[in-house]
Amino acid sequence: MNLNQLYYFRELAEQRQYTKAADSLFISQPTLSVSIKQLETELHCKLFKHSGRYVQLTKYGRIFYNTVINSLNVLDNGKKEIKQKVSQDQGNINIAAIPTAIGTLLPYLTKEFQQESTVAPHFIYHDNPSYQICEGIKNGWYDIGICSFVPEYSSFTYVPLYTEEIIAIVSKDNDLAQLTEISPEELHGETVITYSQKIQIGKDVTNALLANASDLNIINRLHDELAITGQVLTNNVVGIVANTIYLSGFDIHKIKVTLPPNTRQVYLVYDSQQQFSPEIIDFIDFLKKNKNKIQKIVDQFLNVKK
Template structure:
């Protein structure tokens, strides 16, 4: 008995028809039928009974299905772990990053890092928003992320990297454009546009506003700075957003928001349960140490997240394998 036969058997049980299972496996129906018969002969029992176009499971089939699934799962996990290890040893870094950083600061840092290490490592980059990045880190789709923090992912390690200031963004002829700073109570008479409450930054902005002045009306919620800025500009509306580089292409006046928690932090994130090569550790350290230098190459200035209150000093860079 071999792994191919186990896979054939698992697929047959799941689809419950020889024809459909054979199509799913890209083999002929006689090949599948002969494989099952061979397994039944080796095990000394009947695994399936035909009933028209479908099959009926026997008591032995149910017992063996669990064994087959467990065996295949362990094998598939082992193959994936080996592939990941080979890629890691070959000098690959799998990194998922939010749009506001992946096309601005990150390319400069990667280029400088590779120049110091003879072109290594090779980066496999994914452009994603925060929640899919966090989920991808949990499922091992990504090895490292640059994104927001979410309390639902407490098993991940978050290292502060930089912060984005909250601002009120309005068209240049809007009455609020005349102010140097905005207090939340000044927004009471306006319908506000901001992020969806389903994403971390959306929840942070709501908490910051409600701490000062809970009687505010949010009329529309969107997923990112581009859609929020476009909506504000088209409708002469008031937006509460993070001051990212994505706002720079819109003719909006950005006024600092006067709240106690006036910034949104972005983190380097990884799963401490995963085995990471030294490249991840080295690049994390390099990125944090050279962020200020990289700012000179970018039109956007960031505040480094390394200050006395940062948990990064306790967390440190990802461990080497």
């Protein structure tokens, strides 16, 4: 019995189909079949039974599955801890951030920290949406993140860092371009386009709008301000977005939307159960200490007046 056989067994048990399991494992179906047969021969029992195109665990397979899952989880966690420790011992801090922070705020913060700190860690940046950031923290790929609150990872520690203003954007020949402020109720009858609800900001913005005007015609298709602005200018619709640096290259009219100021809250996120190097702990403390300064920096990038 070897590790590959255990990983193959787990994948087949979860996919329930040889073809899908083999594709996920990047091996051929015959290779998977031989591996499972060898495992069954060694254990002197059938682990799977066929049910049409699918397979399912036998009673022996279910017992073995629980053992394999527990064993592989322990092994995977051990590998993750070693990988993190090696990276930290090399002076690395893996930090993931949402796209609007990765190229503006994050370089500024890391430079400030390195100037203040007696140590000089090497920051490795990762650009991802919020859910993928939290998933990466769980899997040990990232040490900390800057992103939205993700309900699926509510056990993580979330420290509010800054808010992004939610605004309406329209083309300058749109009738609404005469306004400087608008309420969700006043968007009734308009076609409103905002972020996909597959990402956290899309859920947050849509919920905030519908809480004030439940009959709005909202289209949730796109993932960032660039794509939404393109639709606004092409189709003369109303976009509801965070006021980010991505909007600076477009000739659009911005309108303040009367939504709660924390509709778009961005957090410092980390798993407090993880073992951190002194450098990571110092950087977390640095971010916590400078929360007010961080908000001012974000506003300065966008020339936001508060």
